[in-house]
Amino acid sequence: MLLEVKGLRAGYGQTHVLHGLDFVVEDGGVTALLGANGAGKTTTLRAICAMIRTEGEITLNGERIDGRATEDIVRRGLAHVPDGRGTFMELSVEENFRLGAYTRRDREVQADFERMFGMFPRLKQRWKQQAGTLSGGEQQMLAIARALLLRPKLLLLDEPSFGLAPLIVQEIFGIMRRIRDEGGVGILLVEQNANLALELADRAYLLETGRIVVSGPAAEIRQDESIRRSYLGY
Ligand code: ATP
Numbered sequence: 620m621l622l623e624v625k626g627l628r629a630g631y632g633q634t635h636v637l638h639g640l641d642f643v644v645e646d647g648g649v650t651a652l653l654g655a656n657g658a659g660k661t662t663t664l665r666a667i668c669a670m671i672r673t674e675g676e677i678t679l680n681g682e683r684i685d686g687r688a689t690e691d692i693v694r695r696g697l698a699h700v701p702d703g704r705g706t707f708m709e710l711s712v713e714e715n716f717r718l719g720a721y722t723r724r725d726r727e728v729q730a731d732f733e734r735m736f737g738m739f740p741r742l743k744q745r746w747k748q749q750a751g752t753l754s755g756g757e758q759q760m761l762a763i764a765r766a767l768l769l770r771p772k773l774l775l776l777d778e779p780s781f782g783l784a785p786l787i788v789q790e791i792f793g794i795m796r797r798i799r800d801e802g803g804v805g806i807l808l809v810e811q812n813a814n815l816a817l818e819l820a821d822r823a824y825l826l827e828t829g830r831i832v833v834s835g836p837a838a839e840i841r842q843d844e845s846i847r848r849s850y851l852g853y
Contacts, residue, residue: 621646621805627675629666636662638829649806651816654826660809696772704762708751719765735764756787813851817841
C-alpha cells in the first residue's frame, strides 16, 4: 500500500473537522475523495502533508510520516497541488519548472522537462511567459507539472478542475489518466465533479462532515443509484 491512514483527526484551533478517517491509496492507482463543500476534503490533504495539527497514523510507502515536517514528507515522496494551484504567479513557466526540480541533484532533470513538454505541450509554448498571465487551465497544468518534477510517489490533487471550462476539465482529466497509465505515481484526488472522478478512479471514499460514509471500488459507487442520489447529487 502506498498510503495508509488510520484514525486521522484534524482541525483548526478549537474546531474539529476530521473525526477519525481510515483510508488507503494503492500504488500507481487513482483514489478519489469526494463529498460536499465543507466535508473536510481539503483538510484531509493538508493533514497528510502536515500543514495542520493532526492525530492518527499516516504511513507512506511503509514509513510513518505523521509528526514529520512538511519538507521531510515531500522528500519522502509526496507532492501536493493545493486548491488555488500554488504556482509562483510572478515567475515564468521556466522558473516555476526550475523551482519544481530544485531539490533534485540528478542529471535527469532535463529529460523530465522534456517528458513534461510531451504531457503539457502548451507549457512549452508558454515557456518564457509569466505564470500569472496563463489561462486557468494552463496554470493548473503548470502546478501539476511542477509537482511531478519532484518525482513523487504520491500526488495529492485538490480540485484540479475547479473553475475551468468543460473542455479544459476534460483535458486535465486526460492528463491525470496519462499519469496513471504511465505508472509509478499514486494519485489522491479531491474533486467536486464526482462523475468524472469516479470514471477515472479505482477506489473512492465519500466524506460527510469529517467522516467516511461510503468507500469501495469507484465503478461500484458510480453504479449505485442510492449513493449517487444521497451523496453525489446526480
Ligand atoms: P470545499 O470543497 O468547500 O473546499 P472541503 O470538503 O474541502 O470543502 P474543507 O475545506 O476541508 O472542506 O473544510 C472543512 C471544514 O473546515 C469547514 O467547516 C471549513 O469551514 C473549516 N475550515 C477550513 N479551513 C479552515 C481554516 N483555515 N480555519 C478554520 N476553519 C476552516
